[in-house]
Amino acid sequence: MNTYVNNENNTVFNVGLEKNQANYAALSPITFLQRAASVYPNRTATVYGNIHRTWQETYDRCLKLANALRSRGINPGDTVSIIAPNLPEHFEAHFAIPMAGAVLNSINIRLDAQAIAFILEHGESKVLLVDKEFSSVVKAALELSQNKPLVVDIDDPTWEDGETIGSIDYESLVNEGNLDTPHFAVQDEWDAITLNYTSGTTGNPKGVVYHHRGAYLNAISNSISWSMSPHPVYLWTLPMFHCNGWCFPWTIAAMTGVNVCLRHVRADDIFNLIKSEKVGYFCGAPIVLNMLNAADDDLKAGINHTVDVMTAGAAPPASVIAGMEELGFNVTHVYGLTETYGPSVVCSWHDEWNTKPLEEKAKLKARQGVRAPMLDGLMVADPVTLKPVPKDGKTLGEIFMQGNLVMKGYLKNPETTDESFSGGWFHSGDLAVWHPDGYAEIKDRSKDIIISGGENISSIEIEDVLYRHPHIQEAAVVAKKDEKWGETPCAFVALTPGSEGISDKDIIQYCREHMAHFKAPKNIVFGTLPKTSTGKVQKFLLREKANHL
């Protein structure tokens, strides 16, 4: 950092000028809800089927729920968990639970009973809100768990499947509360607001703790990254359990927007809501964009306004960007981790790129980019020395982040917390190059890189080539131990139906034609790929397999 420090505090500017109640307030996204309700009480806050609730109604419900939780013995610093789709209740939980002084723990709906049980125990949940769609897996989790939280059913009348398993339902709990009791006032903006478990591909998930300050700042950073219009209409395609929906519940409150809620991510629902609610913004993984691209033309027809889309998780291919642009959708590529409140890096667009050919635009947009407005530091550097790599677009380094959009740390895990912060930077574990214009582009996860004959080979680069093969449906590349080279790339490949004639030699040959020879995989293994509950390929299993070929 191009800075120096001086701690002389004995100037006239530090005498008789202390913080007090008049001139200081803890940063907390709860204030966004308070302001929305006081300035625009009658504007719509949440839409779900026939339910339309205003900001005043939403604030009142949160106030009552916070009060009800307090009355049931929830104390500041207690954990309240939720397993639910993107319903209005899930949005409300992002405010009501901190308004009780408690910490929101939104659990991935795709986890199995064992993983849920682990989280309930590790996170010490006192209350669990659960939507009926997930009551059977939660029931099994509760049987496994030593911790037995108060279970509250979210009983969506438009969802018929699933039984209620709680001792009270959400609406009754809300109605236990009253409007007259003050809610919790955050005094220290460093206090925890949420707890998000990472979906690690190995071992137990880690509990990432967010604080009020970071939630407030990333909410605002989102709105600036996207230059959001006033009162944005936001469609909830991105799960709220992913980094608290990338902090967008708080962004939408700050902007007094509309939360268009959605149980399932389906092309018909999405297009119909975009048209009927005039949705202007949504977020989603490239797979969601793919699904929309592939939808029927009659679904796509009739959108006469601009839609801004934020995507992360993988670079959107050119064909996806082109398809989106044809629909009038403008795609912003962002990057982040659970540890950085979701997107903390953004591929900030330059106007002069608009006139470039599509392929080139897609290449520019495929880069992860630069620090988001409120991230304080971003660098690509040597993983050990933390010396920044040259901005040559070639030298591989690890991505490091610094500042207010970095988590408080991992819950009850000081060793891993310290490790991840060693040297004063957060270690992302993602390997990238730094382009001359300062934009970072990820090449691999650090543990997935293949070091062959002293050369770093990006598994992602090989996978990109494999995905372009017309008969390959899915591919994953890992390192295989090798006496001569140290490691060599080994590809696991699932073919499209009817491609049985393709041999491993064909594929290796194809790779050699499309990349440096030393990078081409030495082994090809056919078959389906093992995945986690969130759809991530379990490369550690493939590595074991590769080493036992």
Place this chain on the structure above:
Amino acid sequence: MNTYVNNENNTVFNVGLEKNQANYAALSPITFLQRAASVYPNRTATVYGNIHRTWQETYDRCLKLANALRSRGINPGDTVSIIAPNLPEHFEAHFAIPMAGAVLNSINIRLDAQAIAFILEHGESKVLLVDKEFSSVVKAALELSQNKPLVVDIDDPTWEDGETIGSIDYESLVNEGNLDTPHFAVQDEWDAITLNYTSGTTGNPKGVVYHHRGAYLNAISNSISWSMSPHPVYLWTLPMFHCNGWCFPWTIAAMTGVNVCLRHVRADDIFNLIKSEKVGYFCGAPIVLNMLNAADDDLKAGINHTVDVMTAGAAPPASVIAGMEELGFNVTHVYGLTETYGPSVVCSWHDEWNTKPLEEKAKLKARQGVRAPMLDGLMVADPVTLKPVPKDGKTLGEIFMQGNLVMKGYLKNPETTDESFSGGWFHSGDLAVWHPDGYAEIKDRSKDIIISGGENISSIEIEDVLYRHPHIQEAAVVAKKDEKWGETPCAFVALTPGSEGISDKDIIQYCREHMAHFKAPKNIVFGTLPKTSTGKVQKFLLREKANHL
């Protein structure tokens, strides 16, 4: 406040999760400049005549100036003053001076030598940057002042008048610095960033201290209030010495916009720049809008884009709003004080107001409004008990603010600081009513209210009526002591040329026809009104005069 406090900090969420260099950074607007220069190095930052500088160039110049100031012995917490129009140098000072760890003191260019001398002494300035246009008054001030700062000339080649009076010029000072030395890194966001003297109508000005946190947050609050587009083109009609240009130097850096600089606020320059630079935003007092309205049609012609205008200081009359709308200018009314970083209250617009008749729209827009996005508390309350007044649009109370957009305090003035923060709220001194929709509307300064027979009479209300009289050019109303009523309103009036036939009786009669009889002034005094250097009427002089009639 509808909140309660709990200081239990002994939860699992506060163990092993402390602040460190990786996960915490002090909020400071300097980071906006760093990001603008690193992400958009080649975008234009400042425009002034033939000068066009990019964000990289601007950052480099700031880095060098900061380094040069350090080399000349400026230490963290030292004061550096500037007296200059809205030039690129003035913009740079908003970053370079804090980057030296110093505190920027931007002095009102309309002050006389004595007032400037007072500020240089009270603020303990170590360096004074001065534009040639003001060198003669500054020279006189320096002769009066016991404090003799290093004087640096800003030698604008497009401005021929005035002599250079310093020991070095700005460009040479910049060139003394180097790019390789790190600049000051703010460790405590509560550290002072600027010092702004109020233009009190009585007594010596007070030094209002801003900190990095507040400057950062109000900069962002501005951009949200206005829903600014990316890379906004901002015209510098509002003086940078007014609350640091309402914090817009930092806003424009945060948005990587363009600062279109301007020496004098003239209709021809403004219209020409709006057209040639495609200006999208500017701020100004209603008098500036008036001037633009009154400009020649050929100046006004040819604007084909929307221009957003922020105004404060007085409510914009319906005719001004109508004129602006005809030009395609959209007016936002804001309110604040030097003590609240400029605008901290905004008349947030509601879409449903668009269809109302102009007069009604103007009435709605004339209200000061609600808290800006990042102001934490706003209320209209009893000045003594701090009990909020009913939201009935009638009951008079004082406006109080709370939170991060309230100053650090008054420099070397702990008594007045404590007084202004007593009860945990900042006392604005402005009297207002609170409308049922939560919007505040100012009726008077607390010291200007007239209490007659136990009734509060707003001097502003009487002045509004007087201003509608076709032969009155200027008017000011103050309290005159009265044995029977306690106080009665006394009006000081300047007539338009050729209105000599108008008598005091005519005016009193006019008032009685347009307001409750008890509110009509009992005395009318003709003549010009005494004003401060910033154009504020000196009501304390009029009060003395009224009591000696």
